[in-house]
Amino acid sequence: MKENLKKLNEFEWELDKTVRKEMRVKAKIIANDKIMNAIENEAITQLTNVACLPGIIEPAIGLPDMHWGYGLPMGAVGAFDAEEGIISAGLCGFDINCGINLIRTNLTLKEVLEKQKELVSALFNKIPCGVGSKGKLRLTKEELNEVLLNGVNWAYDKGYATKKDIKSTEENGCMKGADPSKVSDLAKKRGCPQLGTLGAGNHFLEIQKVTDVFDNNMGKKWGVIDKDQVLIMLHCGSRGLGHQVASDYLKIQEKAVKKYNIWLPDNQLVCAPVNSKEGQDFFAAMKAAVNYSFTNRAVITKWIREVFEKVFKKDWEKLEMENVYSIAHNIVKLEEHTVNGKKKKLYVHRKGATRAFPDMPVIIAGSMGTSSYLLKGTDVAMQKTFGSSAHGAGRAMSRHAAIKSFRGEEISKNLLSKGIVSKATSWKSLAEEGPLAYKDIEEVINSVHGAGISLKVARMEPVGVIKG
Amino acid sequence: MKFKFIENLTSDVMFEAYGKDLKELFENSAIALFNVICKISKVKTIKFVEVEIEGENIEDLLINWLQELIALVDIKEMFFSKFEILEISEKKLKAKVYGEKISPEKGETVVKAVTYHNFKLEKNKKGYTTRVVFDI
Numbered sequence: 001m002k003e004n005l006k007k008l009n010e011f012e013w014e015l016d017k018t019v020r021k022e023m024r025v026k027a028k029i030i031a032n033d034k035i036m037n038a039i040e041n042e043a044i045t046q047l048t049n050v051a052c053l054p055g056i057i058e059p060a061i062g063l064p065d066m067h068w069g070y071g072l073p074m075g076a077v078g079a080f081d082a083e084e085g086i087i088s089a090g091l092c093g094f095d096i097n098c099g100i101n102l103i104r105t106n107l108t109l110k111e112v113l114e115k116q117k118e119l120v121s122a123l124f125n126k127i128p129c130g131v132g133s134k135g136k137l138r139l140t141k142e143e144l145n146e147v148l149l150n151g152v153n154w155a156y157d158k159g160y161a162t163k164k165d166i167k168s169t170e171e172n173g174c175m176k177g178a179d180p181s182k183v184s185d186l187a188k189k190r191g192c193p194q195l196g197t198l199g200a201g202n203h204f205l206e207i208q209k210v211t212d213v214f215d216n217n218m219g220k221k222w223g224v225i226d227k228d229q230v231l232i233m234l235h236c237g238s239r240g241l242g243h244q245v246a247s248d249y250l251k252i253q254e255k256a257v258k259k260y261n262i263w264l265p266d267n268q269l270v271c272a273p274v275n276s277k278e279g280q281d282f283f284a285a286m287k288a289a290v291n292y293s294f295t296n297r298a299v300i301t302k303w304i305r306e307v308f309e310k311v312f313k314k315d316w317e318k319l320e321m322e323n324v325y326s327i328a329h330n331i332v333k334l335e336e337h338t339v340n341g342k343k344k345k346l347y348v349h350r351k352g353a354t355r356a357f358p359d360m361p362v363i364i365a366g367s368m369g370t371s372s373y374l375l376k377g378t379d380v381a382m383q384k385t386f387g388s389s390a391h392g393a394g395r396a397m398s399r400h401a402a403i404k405s406f407r408g409e410e411i412s413k414n415l416l417s418k419g420i421v422s423k424a425t426s427w428k429s430l431a432e433e434g435p436l437a438y439k440d441i442e443e444v445i446n447s448v449h450g451a452g453i454s455l456k457v458a459r460m461e462p463v464g465v466i467k468g
Numbered sequence: 469m470k471f472k473f474i475e476n477l478t479s480d481v482m483f484e485a486y487g488k489d490l491k492e493l494f495e496n497s498a499i500a501l502f503n504v505i506c507k508i509s510k511v512k513t514i515k516f517v518e519v520e521i522e523g524e525n526i527e528d529l530l531i532n533w534l535q536e537l538i539a540l541v542d543i544k545e546m547f548f549s550k551f552e553i554l555e556i557s558e559k560k561l562k563a564k565v566y567g568e569k570i571s572p573e574k575g576e577t578v579v580k581a582v583t584y585h586n587f588k589l590e591k592n593k594k595g596y597t598t599r600v601v602f603d604i
Contacts, residue, residue, distance in 0.1 A: 070583050094580040094603045132575025190542040200578040240542035243580045400475045425572045
């Protein structure tokens, strides 16, 4: 499929809908040459699959971190007409609202380096991470339902979050219309003991230093001001609850595909008409999982603040540990976009993609041990990518291959030689997330910045890494 | 051979499991799953959980079986290392699964879900083979 790509300019590629007879719209990929070389042919074929679905609005979007996923590649966006389109559990992905909180501090690198090991150990001990750790909060079903319904507002009521935390979270920390009754008992049982846990896989907590500030105005607005200022990046999702919601609705929508006679180019792309019960039930359950995940990150943020208070013997308010922003990566949202000059409501499916609305924060995480970026969304993103940008570096090597190629102990040593202290519950989990298993984050950033879909505000590098 | 991992996906883990009959196939698939989740050889068989799974056909039953085991890790907060299929038909199984409480030192990674990608379950001369991809 790759040979059919037409290069529009240095950062944009197009696949005409004539390359496949079933395609309803063309596909577009944001990537520079280096990134395009690293994108798998299969991922591009998957993008054309999405372009075949009913009600898709042109174009199907591939972002520079795009890599093979289930149905839709990770690092992709599919927007669907709110009347004639589909809504798809398959296009949202298993980890609903996997996302990032970026937390600022007024600490300098020097101050943090003096306590580097103590800080990493204290965070590792405080925040349950990995598949073998138990959560500290054990919610009752009633409490869980409140979390699903109210998101970060629940955390505010219970003293885990502040008003500012609510405001600095996408959707103000609560997607309206979440319906806990659409979430299965099994999903709830998985969710009760896991609120306030990091999980494993690619989820992490990093202490980072700012290496560059590119946009002083925006940086100032978000409290990211100085080189060597210390920030904290938290990457995790909706845990077993979200995974179960996704698995449950994949089954429900698999049946819906037959019921509504929808032709699919790939069975992973199960979906349902937007206004069908199977479509709207998924949307209401997904919103509940989204709220759970926002709350999960809010609770962990509170514990991060507590650790810093203890280590630096100062209140977190004095350390100015405000949440810069909390964003979602895997999500479906009903948004208004301009299509052919007319405002239109669309179900925007972002899978491994970040919202990039004008002047709103975009946070792109690099692979473990490499840089991460804070950017701002743009009007160009509204015009070209349904207000979306990349979410990370994007894998270039399978987890299995990474485990075979790298040893966790060596990765930890290499990180240490670069001044990065790391802690993980398992060497294997360090190995599977080895920096070389990912695309080059700098090229991903060059691509989104060059295409203008989000612009660089600050660059960060890790000094401490905690992995599940 | 009970199972083997196959390497060709950028995100995830694919394995093939084998069995002379369905009982063995299902047991070996579960062993492959817990080789990903935890250090299975170190997981003691102190406690057990009884499970009953239903499916629309044998393929669906296998996916539901593995999916249930993934959910059980969260709900019971246990790792499992021994799987005893007591009864199995095309649409239903009963099993006892043995293990112990989760602990950080025995954990490896979270398996998010069983996917349908490239899924197969075949009967052949030697018995049965299945191929399953996990999202991790």
